Amino acid sequence: MPLSKRFACALVTGASAGLGEEFVLQLAPRVDSFVLVARREDRLNELSAVIRARHPGKLVEVIAADLSRPQDVARVLDHLPQRGLVPDLLVNNAGLGDYGEFADAEWPRVEAMLRVNIEALTRLTHGVIPGMIRQKRGAIINISSLASTLPIPDIAVYSATKAYVTSFSEAIRVELRDHDIPVLAVCPGPVKTEFGEVARRSEEDSIPMNAAFYVSKEQVVAESLAALDADKPRVYPGLKVAIAAAVITALPLFAIRMIISRRPRR
Structure with a gap:
């Protein structure tokens, strides 16, 4: 069984x-x-208090920032050297969704999703990698999605942003291999969090998901950290989700087109 990696400083978004x-x-x-x-x-302050109560003496720095604003992303990166913080673990978890047809989407909502899911994730990764290379240690966890394996109508932009996250993670993993900095793409299926509520455009909207594929947030994180310790490039937490991913990635494009064309209508 692989040993659990330890880290001096973890930067976690969302x-x-x-x-x-x-x-x-x-x-x-x-x-x-x-x-x-x-x-x-x-x-964030509530979570900080919990961590410090459970682990006395642990340093917890809180930064309130809206990662859809480039100036806030820059402020996060500027804050780190000011406080003498050099992250050797980056967890790019922050993400936005939007459920509904693209033609009806509000552009500010789409733009915010692009900025958080792609731009902020990429900028933060670019900002912390030099410090990891200098320290000769580090790791990156990028939260993608099972949706990254398919072009999915009604979450078209979201699934496209997650396809970027997965592809980007795989590519920089190769680039950072010589520096012993693992990069993991986490591709969960549906998880019971606030994300789904925020992604809905109205109270009447209901994102169609098979309840059998839901995985708890505790299991997603536990399997993700085990995958990081095992130096895996990608993980699909939950057995059913992993099987679904294997089937989807084996399908030819014409079959995928047939499947998504028969999606449940809103």
Whole structure:
């Protein structure tokens, strides 16, 4: 069984709830200090208090930032050297979704999704990699999605952004191999978090998901950290999700087109 990696400083985005919060809770025993980033400062402060109560003496830095704003992303990166923080673990968890046909989408919502899911993730990764290389240690966890394996109508932009995350993770993994910096793409199926509620455009909207594919946030994070320790490039948490991913990736393009053309209508 692989040994659990330890880290001096972990930067976790979207840390105020859901998978981000769970990553912080499960990483706490093996991380010396945290930089927690999310929009809701009050939720970050609550999580910080929990971590410091459970692990006295642990440093927890809180940065309230909206990662759909490039200036906020830059502020996060500028804050790190000011506080003498050099992350050797980056968990790019922050993400936005939008459920509905693209033609009816509000552009500010689409733009925010592109900026958070792609631009902020890429910028933060670019910003912390030099420090990891200098320290000769580090790791990156990028939260993608099972949706990255398919072009999915009604979440067209979201699934496309996650395809970028998975592809980007695989590519930089190869680039960073000589520096012993593993990169992991986490591709969960549906998880019971606030994400689905935020992705809906109205109270009447309901994102069609088979309940059998739901995986708890605790299991997603546990399998992700085990995959990181085992130096795996990608993980699909949950047996049924992993099987679905294997089937999807084996299908020819014409079959995928037939499947997505018969999607449930809103």
